[in-house]
Amino acid sequence: xSAAEQIFGAGGKRMRPALVFLVSRATAELVGLKDLTTxxxxxxxxxxxxHTASLIHDDVLDxxxxxxxxxxxxxxxxxxxxxxxxxxxxxxxxxxLANLENLEVIKLISQVIKDFASGEIKQxxxxxxxxxxxxxxxxxxxxxxxSLIAASTKGAAIFSGxxxxxxxxMYEYGKNLGLxxxxxxxxxxxxxxxxxxxxxxGSDLAKGNLTAPVIFALEKETKLRExxxxxxxxxxxxxxxxxxxxQCGGIERAxxxxxxxxxxxxxxxxxxxxxxxRLGLEDMVMFNLERID
Amino acid sequence: MSAPIFNKLIHPQPIHxxxxxxxxxxINGKMKASCxxxxxxxxxxxxxxxxxxxxxxxxxPNAGLIGGEDDxxxxxxxxxxxxxxxxxxxxxxxxxxxxxGVLSSKKSDIEALVKLLESHNPTPDPTLNLEKAGGWWxxxxxxxxxxGSKRTKLGLKDFITLGEFFQIIDIEKSKAVNVIKFxxxxxxxxxxxxxxxxxxxxxxxxxxxxxHDNLTITPDPLHQNRSLAALFNATKGICGAxxxxxxxxxxxxxxxxxxxxxxxxxxxxxxxxxxxxxxxDDKMRIGRDDKGNIFILERSEEGTV
Numbered sequence: 373x374s375a376a377e378q379i380f381g382a383g384g385k386r387m388r389p390a391l392v393f394l395v396s397r398a399t400a401e402l403v404g405l406k407d408l409t410t411x412x413x414x415x416x417x418x419x420x421x422x423h424t425a426s427l428i429h430d431d432v433l434d435x436x437x438x439x440x441x442x443x444x445x446x447x448x449x450x451x452x453x454x455x456x457x458x459x460x461x462x463x464x465x466x467x468x469l470a471n472l473e474n475l476e477v478i479k480l481i482s483q484v485i486k487d488f489a490s491g492e493i494k495q496x497x498x499x500x501x502x503x504x505x506x507x508x509x510x511x512x513x514x515x516x517x518x519s520l521i522a523a524s525t526k527g528a529a530i531f532s533g534x535x536x537x538x539x540x541x542m543y544e545y546g547k548n549l550g551l552x553x554x555x556x557x558x559x560x561x562x563x564x565x566x567x568x569x570x571x572x573x574g575s576d577l578a579k580g581n582l583t584a585p586v587i588f589a590l591e592k593e594t595k596l597r598e599x600x601x602x603x604x605x606x607x608x609x610x611x612x613x614x615x616x617x618x619q620c621g622g623i624e625r626a627x628x629x630x631x632x633x634x635x636x637x638x639x640x641x642x643x644x645x646x647x648x649x650r651l652g653l654e655d656m657v658m659f660n661l662e663r664i665d
Numbered sequence: 666m667s668a669p670i671f672n673k674l675i676h677p678q679p680i681h682x683x684x685x686x687x688x689x690x691x692i693n694g695k696m697k698a699s700c701x702x703x704x705x706x707x708x709x710x711x712x713x714x715x716x717x718x719x720x721x722x723x724x725x726p727n728a729g730l731i732g733g734e735d736d737x738x739x740x741x742x743x744x745x746x747x748x749x750x751x752x753x754x755x756x757x758x759x760x761x762x763x764x765x766g767v768l769s770s771k772k773s774d775i776e777a778l779v780k781l782l783e784s785h786n787p788t789p790d791p792t793l794n795l796e797k798a799g800g801w802w803x804x805x806x807x808x809x810x811x812x813g814s815k816r817t818k819l820g821l822k823d824f825i826t827l828g829e830f831f832q833i834i835d836i837e838k839s840k841a842v843n844v845i846k847f848x849x850x851x852x853x854x855x856x857x858x859x860x861x862x863x864x865x866x867x868x869x870x871x872x873x874x875x876x877h878d879n880l881t882i883t884p885d886p887l888h889q890n891r892s893l894a895a896l897f898n899a900t901k902g903i904c905g906a907x908x909x910x911x912x913x914x915x916x917x918x919x920x921x922x923x924x925x926x927x928x929x930x931x932x933x934x935x936x937x938x939x940x941x942x943x944x945x946d947d948k949m950r951i952g953r954d955d956k957g958n959i960f961i962l963e964r965s966e967e968g969t970v
Binding site for chain 2: 421496497498499500502503581600601602603605606607
């Protein structure tokens with residue numbers, strides 16, 4: 373329990389529950405719903421629990437010390453507790469999910485947990501693979517990040533009682549926001565300093581996880597491929613690689629990709645009536661992009 | 666007993682630092698064609714890291730030097746000192762054996778030591794004394810690397826751990842069998858080995874031509890029977906899987922990782938070409954192949970693979 377308090381207490385952006393509430397209210401207008409239902413609230417809790425559980429496990433896999441400015445669960449309590457805490461949260465969220473008794477939402481969210489695993493495996497099996505395509509990267513990013521966000525936004529719309537076309541649009545909104553979010557994260561890994569990131573820059577690259585900026589840069593620069601294939605065993609080669617990525621315009625092209633996905637997300641909101649909540653959803657997209665301006 | 670001391674000039678080579686050092690070598694009176702001896706000279710890197718008083722003549726192996734029966738061509742202390750240095754450098758790498766990448770500065774150090782050792786080769790014509798190269802050997806270092814996507818694809822990043830590399834030379838049959846043991850990390854059940862068979866033909870006093878015969882991957886039968894049987898007997902009741910079917914599935918899973926990348930393996934462990942035996946004594950053997958690779962092996966006891 374105190375392990376759970378450690379990570380929930382550390383805060384975090386709580387972006388996902390916010391999305392659930394915004395979509396709930398924005399779609400509620402369509403069907404004349406006045407207020408958030410308990411189901412909406414429960415959905416938000418479930419989503420945040422699943423997200424947090426995945427973070428705890430990720431930190432174990434990445435051997436990270438810090439999360440949200442505080443020590444990670446496994447750093448304080450050890451790996452066993454961290455694994456158990458993550459499992460506990462996945463299990464609890466499954467139970468609450470089942471009790472919502474909505475088969476469509478149950479399937480939606482269960483799919484996400486399956487996708488998390490697929491994403492990790494996909495990533496692990498393509499480390500240092502310079503032939504990785506942009507589609508593979510986007511699929512992996514979908515499994516790891518966008519899938520949960522898309523399920524949250526669609527789930528919220530379902531509980532509002534919105535019709536199929538609206539719920540599908542909300543899914544598209546969540547998916548593209550998620551992809552845009554992941555691309556921005558991957559850009560920041562290159563552009564932010566170690567202090568800002570809370571960990572050394574280029575840590576994705578160092579592990580062999582080739583993200584959007586690298587994939588774009590590899591199209592131009594063969595030297596980069598050699599350095600990556602050598603797994604950076606030479607001192608200074610990681611820094612050289614980061615420089616090469618920047619020089620080849622990898623960052624700029626990744627920024628375009630993030631904007632592209634953001635635009636699709638905003639377009640998906642058109643089925644919603646104009647309201648502060650819809651604006652809030654648009655702002656989420658813009659807020660994400662501002663991180664790389 | 667004093668021996669004639671020859672001073673020879675060494676041509677400086679562009680790589681490595683000090684170009685010129687006055688060589689001294691102790692040679693017994695039987696040396697012939699001493700002029701021929703310096704036709705091809707290896708450069709030498711002597712740095713203060715090694716014993717600065719180690720100055721030796723560097724010459725092409727088999728350059729007309731006749732191995733004296735008792736009178737050693739080289740100071741035995743020098744030899745053991747060099748070998749100790751080399752093994753010390755190699756020890757620092759853990760079980761890596763150079764496969765997962767070595768800092769280029771370390772690589773040069775090792776190469777320099779190797780060259781020094783090669784200049785003191787007590788068996789300059791190894792193919793005439795093949796029994797020295799025969800039997801069981803263990804690889805301690807090579808310049809062959811498995812990095813990047815190749816490493817990930819072969820599961821060597823997370824899943825599979827490599828064990829010992831054995832090389833068994835059969836002089837009668839002119840065959841070499843290379844065995845690399847591996848196991849699936851954490852799953853002690855799944856052990857296996859990669860076997861690469863090759864044949865060789867003597868091409869010169871120090872060189873053999875090698876041809877690739879076969880590359881096979883096998884799960885370890887001994888281990889499989891015991892552990893897997895135990896595990897799957899326990900779960901037989903639950904999932905109804907018979908021991909042999911489950912064993913088969915486990916075998917396939919393990920083999921899948923490697924066999925899917927059969928081609929990758931064939932490229933990495935391509936022995937086709939020639940191998941120059943540049944140093945061999947009772948405990949150590951060094952070879953260089955036509956692709957510029959260096960192999961350092963240590964004598965091993967006979968075992969079972």
